[in-house]
Amino acid sequence: MNVFSKRRSNRVIRPLLALLMAGVFGFGVSAPTLSMAAPAPLDLKVDTSPQKPLVNLPDFTPIIKKVGDTVVNISSTSTKTISQGASNPFPPSSPFHQFFQQFMAPGGPKQQKVEDLGSGFIISPNGYIVTAAHVVRGADHIMVTLTNHQAYPAKLVGLSVRYDTALLKINAKNLPTAPIGNSDKLQVGQWLLAVGAPFGFFNTVTQGVVSAVNRTLPNDDQYIPFIQTDVPINPGNSGGPLLNMSGQVVGINDQIYTSSGGYMGLSFSIPINTVMRVVHALAEHKQIQFGWLGVEVQDVTAKMGQALHLKEPVGALVASVEPNSPAAKAGLEPGDVVVTYNDKPVYEVGQLPPMVGNTQPGTRVKIGILRNGKPMTLNVTIGTLPKNANEAGPGGSSSNQSGNVARLQIQIQPLTAKAAKNLGIKHGVLVIGVGSGPAAQAGIAPGMVIQDIGQKPVDSPAQLEKIVAGLPAGEPIPVRVRNGKQSLYTVVILPPAGS
Structure with missing residues (x-):
């Protein structure tokens, strides 16, 4: 018997010895008794009384019953150019061209049909539908499917890339329409619903609240005051309605902020007031003015x-x-x-x-x-808003009257009339060199034009040096510079004069 089996046996023997000793010496240890009685029957009670909520939570079913049939699914087909692998890295005249050519995929870029899914909502009984422009932009063929599974080919009436809004038309009558609300009345914390087809799951309802209003996004058009919510939306929700608790459309779901391709708690919708301004212009075939x-x-x-x-x-x-x-x-x-x-x-x-x-x-x-x-x-x-903005570079300067501003650690020269005209400015000095000092720390670089410093206009190197000499040390000083077509302010902190 090994060590493990000995220890296991001791656990069995000791209780038996205790029982024997209790019987011989009368230690008062009673043995457990076993009952063979049948178990009691299961007493299961089913509550057949009317269902009443124990706590007050939002019930969104009336909204979906009212608006659900106005939401549509949109599929668009477009033709895109697909690359057919790597190209030959050597020119035809190279002796290696023929050798590598045998490994290349036959033919060049090819055209391929690509299908995109999105959502939309009906705004008129005769078949006008609103969606996001990126759902249908560049599409060769657009199909709209209603909740009753009827499918219609759709015509693109028009779209605005700047506002990411599109208007479609299908040949149908007596359609249910979504009520249009007022997005200007939205407040942070209000409940909202989104309806759409995330990942192709048609007529999906999600809920959340308004997280922020008038939100601008980096690398996006600056004219859209986005509604930020925590309503879960995903690819396929684009173009679908964002609904308030009155069952009114207050926005169209447009995009999400994500690092994974899926919802991460930040959703953005275009306010319906902005959308309808575009829709009216598209329906009347008028130019959208900003x-x-x-x-x-x-x-x-x-x-x-x-x-x-x-x-x-x-x-x-x-x-x-x-x-x-x-x-x-x-x-x-x-x-x-x-x-x-x-x-x-x-x-x-x-x-x-x-x-x-x-x-x-x-x-x-x-x-x-x-x-x-x-x-x-x-x-x-x-x-x-003008259609086209002229882009002007800083231009050159033929003047040799350059100067140094020691407190800024920069070298400057006058701005020619031609350069000023190209930039669309009337005064300034051109920065031609920057040392290690206050100007470099403020982001000023060669090629920029200093227009103002300390809120005083600069017309010449001598004037800049004179203004800088009278500015205090150790305090933030505003400097306006021109960098290409863009003017911006920066802050410099000057050392004591003569240091």
């Missing part, structure tokens, strides 16, 4: 707010004003900070472009600004 102010704006950082003598770093900092633009005619100047637009607050730079872009050209609005820390109100008549 409001135009004629300024370049940037964010107000904490250092910039201190340099501009602001109580707090809020608003949109005007970096440049285009000549003869609505902003110029109204008296807006570089260095002004826009804090209200049409009586609505502007807390950050991303809020202003959608406000302006969605304003009907010709509308007169009030713009609240801070100039040198003092509040002012300007009246601006919004113009129409």
Whole structure:
């Protein structure tokens, strides 16, 4: 018997010895008794009373019963060019060309049919349907399927890439229509529903709340004031309706923020007020016009707010004003900070472009600004966004009157009239060299044009050196520079004079 079996045997023997000793010496140890009685029958009670919720939670079924039939599934087929593998790395004249050619796939790029899925919703009984532009853009064939499984070929009435909105038309009558709401009344925390076909699962309903409004996205069009939600949407939801608790469409589901390709808690929808502005123009075959102010704006950082003598770093900092633009005619100047637009607050730079872009050209609005820390109100008549903007480089300078500004550690020279015209500016000095110092730390580089420093315009190297000599040390100083077609503000902190 091995060690393990001995130990196991001891656990059995010791209880038997205890029982024997109890019987001999009367230790009062009683042995357990076994009962062979039948088990009691299962007493199962089924609750047949009317079902009532024990807690109050949202019930979304009335909304889906009201609006569900207005949601459609959209499939579009497009032709895309597909590469057929790697190309021969050697030219035909090379002796290696023929050798590698035998390993190449036959033929060049080929055309391939690609099918995309999306969603949409009906807005009129005679077959007008709204969806996202990226669902149908470039499509050769579009099919719309209703909830009753009837399928119709759809005609693309028009689309706007800038607003990612498209209008379709199918040949049908007496269709149910989705009620259109007012996205301007949305508030953070309100319940919302999304209906669509994520990953092809038709008529899927998901729910969530408004996370933020008037949200701008990086690398996206600046004229869309997105609704941010935590409503789960995925590929295939695009173009479907975002519904409020009254069963009204308040947006169209457009995109998600993800690193995996699936939903991660951040969903973005285009407000229905923006969508319908585009839809009306498309239905009437009119050009979509965008409001135009004629300024370049940037964010107000904490250092910039201190340099501009602001109580707090809020608003949109005007970096440049285009000549003869609505902003110029109204008296807006570089260095002004826009804090209200049409009586609505502007807390950050991303809020202003959608406000302006969605304003009907010709509308007169009030713009609240801070100039040198003092509040002012300007009246601006919004113009129409030009179709094409001229891109101008900094140009060259034939002047040899260069100079050095020791406190900035830069080398500069005058700006020629031709270069100033190409850039669309009237004054400034061209940076031709930057050493290790305050200018480099502020991001100023050769090729840029310094227009203002300390909110004073610069016309010549001598003037810049004179202004810099009188500026305080150790304090943030605003500097306006021109980099190609873009003007922006940066902050420099100067060392003591003579150091």
